[in-house]
Amino acid sequence: MRAAYHEKLEGLNDELAQMSQLAGEAMKKATTALLEGDLDLAEEVISSDTDIDALRTSAEEQAFGLLALQAPVAGDLRSVIAAIHSAGDLERMGDLALHVAKAARRRHPDLVLPGEVAPYFAEMGRVALDLAQDARQVILNRDIELAFTMESDDDAMDDLHRHLFTVMMNRDWPHGVAPAVDVTLLGRFYERFADHAVAVARRVVFMVTGKMPDPPLA
Template sequence: MRVIYNERMADLAHLLGEMAGLAGSAMDRATQALLQADLPLAEQVIGEGDRIAEMIADAEEKSFALLATQAPVAGDLRQVVSAIQIVNDVNRMGTLALHVAKVARRRHPNHALPEAVNGYFAEMGRIAVSMGQGAKEVLESRDPERAAQLNQDDEAMDDLHRHLFTLLMDRDWKYGVAPAVDVTLLGRYYERFADHAVEIGRRVIFLVTGELPPDTDTES
């Protein structure tokens, strides 16, 4: 039974890592679609949402099957519960990438972003993709030190988000209400993506050490 449990947990960890990698890849392409007003690329990201959804369902099924058939306790139970929570975070990351792609599609053939903020979103996209890859690595390696490093990237994302908000509040903003709304929503999508990657890191630290680091905001 122990061998079976370990094999199934390893399978689940691999699946979660693959999903996190796909979420990062989706955000990468969604960012390109946003910056370049690339409709085919946006449609590609949106179309692949079903694949992530199928993997989410598979991961949930595997997690609950472990609870039902293996009756884990102590450290084993901690691993399974953490995996269930991580499934939700990866799901949100994939959904946020889809939101970015949908904004790019909705505004096509126009650019959703004023040129003045392109640099902000190029950097936010870079950080988000890096954090998606980091989450994948952490899920596969279960390295608590690497998991803790995700916080540093999140701080950089938060700084960019604050600066972006300052730009929106400046009375010299000349691009109108609709672009301001898009920029506000998009900035939030990238910020939340990073927050969920950090939450994955927290959960990995918990399942390895049994100690949960201080909470981060992941209400959506």
């Protein structure tokens, strides 16, 4: 019975890792669509979002089944609860990539981003992909050290997000209100993507240690 239970738990873990991989790939493609005005790539991200949604549904069904039928305790209970919350975070990461892709589609054939801010988003896309890949490794390997190092990448994303406002608040900003609104919303999508990735890592720390790490200082 215990062997079968832990096999199901590992299967649940694998689905979470797959969600993280798909979310990272979606944000990578969405970023390319955003920077290059690639409509086909944007449509690919939009149509594939249902794959992440389906994995969340499957992960939650498995987790609730383990709670109902196995009555886990201690570390096993932490694992199931962490998985339920992580599935929500990972699904939200997919949604944020979806929002970026929809912005690229909405402005096609024009580019969404003014040239001044495009390099920021290229870097934000790189950081987002790194965080999704790291979250996958943390999930698969229960790598606590990697989980803690993800905080520094999240800080880098926050810095990039803040710098966007520096550019837009410059009195020489020539692009008007609509592009500023687009940049503000898109920057928020990337910043939240990073936050959700770090939240997944923090839940793995909780799962392994029984303690939720202290929140980072603002």
